[in-house]
Amino acid sequence: MNPATLYPLAGAFLFATGVYGLLARKHLLHKVISGNFLGSGVFLVLIGLAGRSSAESPDPVPQAMVLTGIVVTVALTALALALIKRYHTATGLTTFDPVDEEQL
């Protein structure tokens, strides 16, 4: 299996894992990390495509998109972590629902 197919496939796997984590996991930190899985999955797909689109040299446009995406994802993660910290201070919870809190 060459990188051109491996990267998008690995990316799709990461993306699917992220979607599952974001929807199914209850702990808020798990959700944030799942969100980062989503991002990494998309970035892998983009990088894989960048190498494939031209025979001689890699296409720089998807790489520029990945760099922009990384910056945005860092900002999103920072905001999410700040909100979780405030939420934890205000309620003492690490999940949306107190019922889930007891199960963890």
Added chain:
Amino acid sequence: MSLLEHLPVLAIVVPLAGAAMAFVTGPRRSALECAATSVLTLVPVLLLAARVLDSGPQRYAVGGWGGPLGIVLLADGTAALFLVLIGIVGMAVTVYAAGYFPTPDEEHPGPGHGLFWTLWLFMWASLNALVLTADVFNVYVCLELVGLSAVALVTLTEGAEALRAGMRYLFASILGAMTYLLGVSLLYASTGLLDMEMLSSALKTPSVASSTGLALMIAALLLKTALVPMHFWLPTAHAAAPSPVSAALSALVVKGSFFVVLRLMLDVMPPGHLGGADTLLGVFGAAAIVWGSVQALVQTRLKLLVAYSTVAQVGYLFLVFPLAGAGGAVLSSAFLGTGVHALSHGLAKASMFLAAGVVLKRFGHDRIADLAGVARRAPVLAATFALAGVTMMGLPPSGGFAAKWLIAGASITSGDWWWAAVVVAGGLLAAAYMFRLLATFMASPGDAPEPAAPLRVVRTEWVPLALATASFLLVFAVPVVTQLAEAGSVLARVGGVAP
């Protein structure tokens, strides 16, 4: 002359500069600066709309770099219409917020309130950029900018409920943005293009990858627009936010992502290659109208009622897609109806959330059952809800009437009369939830003492009344909206609007 050519980018740069100024100077003086910035933002928007009316769609290559590598801003009639809506509601929110938030030297400043102006102007700039951009990757960036500032605005009050709603909103936002970006990467892989106008001609021969990409992008945008069944994050986020923020979110932010759906479905995708997606969107829209209205009917809190009404009203916007396939006069009428609906719902919904904010401040709560006597104690607020209610129900001469008339007319002309039946049913359901609210307002207040509110708060009630009056009289603005819609690329393609 040369400055006029820079109007599209000025509509983004001016509020962005205002946001930076507001952050640097701090909350103490920024209310005045923000008012000045909102006027300064409205000027390029109105000039741009006039230019589009006068000489058709305007293209602007940012930094002199055109497509396919550079980012192109495209201001056609549809974009101009949404920019004007954002401008009018934005101005009203700004004026209202100056009275709504306590100034630092009086009362106790709420935590984080000083950041309102910065975040709000930042969101305004991002919304203008989202509407103007003609590059599918830049749309992703703008969606994230809008989402980040919107989540921060929802959580301004730092209450547990606001933080919980804000985080739900943030997670939905991350899922939406990443799914959209995955769609963009598939689209780029199969076409090598990001510019919408170039994509439009390249997609005349679609591939599996490009269609999958577009489907992912549109699904992500539906989540952002909160179309049923992906509306779960909206009611709590819009209700928990401070009222000026609720107004901006419900009136403008959901319209921003809808605008991109409109662009992708009608401008970028070739007609006849929608493959049933258009009917599916119409079905979701119809479900939204019924489900949102029924939920609004059973809510016990005023802000939640208004938020569920947004879920319902968003549904009308999606009825254009199943009707678009018929082309010609049906498409023209449905498209114009959608534009008028976006405008009238934006004005009416902003007025309802702003008025709900005054209710909260004057009466200390928003429990509908305990709001008897509002009509006697705060007649301006009751009048606001009555006028906005006329638009929600779709009675003449409101903008809601014109919009529903055009959409239902398109539906009957096309022969698919069931969409018209949904429009009529939606109007009746809206009448049910609005009359339930107004009946409580009209009831006798009983012996409860009248709560006192500072004059600064009471004065803000004129802002929502002005917005509600504008939406009530919007039918008279339909000729201008028609002219703007004719300058849009969609209608240019089908050859003008039917009389």
